[in-house]
Amino acid sequence: MSSEALELGDDALIAAQRLAEWCASAPELEEDLALANIALDQLGAARLFLSYAGEADGRTEDDLAYLRDDREFRNCLLAELPNGDFAVTMAKLLFLAAAQKLRYDALAAGPDARLAAIAAKTRKETAYHLDHAARWVVRLGDGTAESHRRMQDAVDALWPYTHELGERAAWLALVEPVLAEATLDRPADGWAPAGGRDGVHTEHLSYLLAEMQVVHRAHPGARW
């Protein structure tokens, strides 16, 4: 199984699941639409990557999404962290989309033609996600005193989890200008939790999966 496809598929799937939790709870109606849209893109990417990842041993996208437990998931920890408030969600999206963009760009120019074709599609979408998140991070960082505080708290809390995303220098080159424009402090590097790529997750993921998989697992072998 392509471990790259699995990592990217799991990142996108878990991100989609978290973003979809915002459904009917966004701060404004336009944002309900935007978050659903981004969740749909992530879900679409997840399906492409997981379908490809499963081909080697004859597993479908649903086998991989619904019949693995958290120890078998390969997403980064950042994706599985709870949504928190809107600032946390936007910081997560900014950090994740920047990493996704870099990996998709590399894949699109890479040797695996199938992955390159998928990445050629997903990189366009991820550019929009990155832009959407960046705009919000800037608006919130440079908005009111409260939004600045919340945005800085979100960036501080999530920063450690970005070390797992790989490609640090290129990633920083995407993210740091956004933080600067948002009048936010770029946190110091330090604690660097990891483990997602080895299936050692936070305690949050198994709850997410319990909910996500419940109907599918309750009806083994059923078609939907």
Next chain:
Amino acid sequence: MSSEALELGDDALIAAQRLAEWCASAPELEEDLALANIALDQLGAARLFLSYAGEADGRTEDDLAYLRDDREFRNCLLAELPNGDFAVTMAKLLFLAAAQKLRYDALAAGPDARLAAIAAKTRKETAYHLDHAARWVVRLGDGTAESHRRMQDAVDALWPYTHELGERAAWLALVEPVLAEATLDRPADGWAPAGGRDGVHTEHLSYLLAEMQVVHRAHPGARW
């Protein structure tokens, strides 16, 4: 299957599950102990009632707890509502324990010897639960302005769900004096949601069950 045993077993099981959610989150250490204690009593009662309920068709307590979906559960809606803050939890416990006490008292003097034996044990425990909840309702109702407001909000929000508990007059005789001592207004009767006894629950129950049943269902037939 004894529908009475099933209702009482499900009430106690769902109450135990909700109370246990407080674990390591109570307002003080003594209350962590007390809530765990009450959850343990409820869980113990659930096991006795469900074991009895399952005998007729050869199902164990675990078959009933882990392999039914929410449409098959017979608990009252009150038990499955989210915990909310500590005031909501104490109002739920007061209302539920009062109803449990009345049903246990009746069963203990009733014709079914097995149920009477179970009820003889559980009625003692439920008297303690009732007392514990009543003390907190009084302290919070007659505490600070904030605690009074929260306690009144909790009582108001949960009151409609108490119509499903049966034995209204006797139940009111247990609950109204507590509200009075707590300087709380007894809400007017009006909306009376029901359905729990017919398996038509709130949207909350299926989430609770998804979490409760996830490990058991992931390993069909396994021993634990």
Next chain:
Amino acid sequence: RLAASTFDEVIAADQKIEPRDAMPEAYRKTLIRQIAQHAHSEIIGMQPEGNWISRAPSLKRKAILLAKVQDEAGHGLYLYAAAETLGVSRADLVDALLDGRQKYSSIFNYPTLTWADVGAIGWLVDGAAIVNQVPLCRCSYGPYARAMIRVCKEESFHQRQGYEILHTLAHGTEAQHAMAQDALDRWWYPSLAMFGPPDADSTHSERSMAWKIKRFSNDELRQRFVDMCVGQAEILGLRIPDDGLRWNEQRGAYDFTAPDYAELMRVIKGDGPCNRQRIEHRRRAHAEGAWVREAAEAYARKHATATVAA
């Protein structure tokens, strides 16, 4: 049409009233009430279906459901925009929803208990909505009629998807079939009630007919819906939960048992299973989003000033 046509002439000629046209205040108010209620229904309607996005049993179904709920948000947006052409602001309409002055469709005050409910909502609730709304595409108020054309197109797509979910379940395992039947059992009468009280008790109807806002009576639309569903239920292999359902040769239509209108009135009044939960959810989302909206405004103000100053 002639620019100088009066309101009554435009209505009589089956043409469209446009935002700048003169119109009776009661017409304007009726439309605002109806369009706002429709918009609110889209927004509140996101909740019962949104409840199953996280648990959708396949990734394909998850994507379809997510897209559907997104469409509902989109419908809400067009409809609020259509209402705004009548001189109200979306913010005021949202306030009217949140403080209970304006209503939303009572159907969304029932809980979604299983995955099959997503199918039943698509088939029955969207089906009933379409039967209600198709005539609105010819409504006398232009912006509303145009919004409804787009909404109806998407709704019929949603209805087919819901039907497909139920079809798959009804032809799946025994447990899936039972789940589908259970959903139909619970959603049938609430769907019939979506057409409103029986004609005899219907307020507003006569004037709305005269103004060509409404084109068919509640009972006419309800009958059309029942007649449409019977054959579809047969193909699904599911039983409509009505012992009184039978073909009436004389009428050329199905006889059926009316929904419990007393229950409908209770739900409209606020005492359905989920009224409090739905509005509470919306209030919480609105309140928790306040700091975000304020920040966006503050940022826009700052940077507008900066641009002007530059």
Next chain:
Amino acid sequence: RLAASTFDEVIAADQKIEPRDAMPEAYRKTLIRQIAQHAHSEIIGMQPEGNWISRAPSLKRKAILLAKVQDEAGHGLYLYAAAETLGVSRADLVDALLDGRQKYSSIFNYPTLTWADVGAIGWLVDGAAIVNQVPLCRCSYGPYARAMIRVCKEESFHQRQGYEILHTLAHGTEAQHAMAQDALDRWWYPSLAMFGPPDADSTHSERSMAWKIKRFSNDELRQRFVDMCVGQAEILGLRIPDDGLRWNEQRGAYDFTAPDYAELMRVIKGDGPCNRQRIEHRRRAHAEGAWVREAAEAYARKHATATVAA
């Protein structure tokens, strides 16, 4: 013993120091630090295991786990009470935990990822705790020694329950066996690290030995733990994840690979997988409970006054 014995005489005679006895300030401070850290560990330790109460796979296991976590709260209470005999208040100790001035056992900064982790914590973590704590039942400070007798009795009960969980899993289905092995793989080295840094690097140790607070060195206790586990792992049919583990005839003990002490230091410093989560959880529970504690105090004040006035 003679009432007039000096501190040194009591220690030398292997008798107990009691709260009212004179004691060196450093002895008092060392004990406060150690007992408080122990109490905090019980409280924080409720989280990783509490994480599986809602998902315990049988009602019997759910009851056992709930009772265990309740016992931990109880241990926390005795131990805070023991610390209070040294002239500190529980409220101050809790503050010291919440603002990071005092520590808790680093083992609780690892996540519990599967149900088998509950078994592994019972067997290994409680097992290591017992090896650490049994000698404390003979500690020179009376209230601490007595609290430890009670704690150790319950801990050994918990350890047997954990072992039993793992035994059932290891002898269950293939998936259950794999889950048990995975848990052992993840918890083994963190459990070895529970005995602290190697003797060569251990601060405080020598003085604590002289004061008869501590009776064995970190490395002695770690060896005792390893020797105890090897046979138990064999019965479980699980493999301790250490290629260097082998019986050393000469030493009459097992050679084993030391845990990664650099990792231990990082976790102690605050950079384990769950440090932030654990303390954040505790802070949130404490903050969210403030209005309840204030209400209880206000009520007590009111009614104390009422009683006095009456």
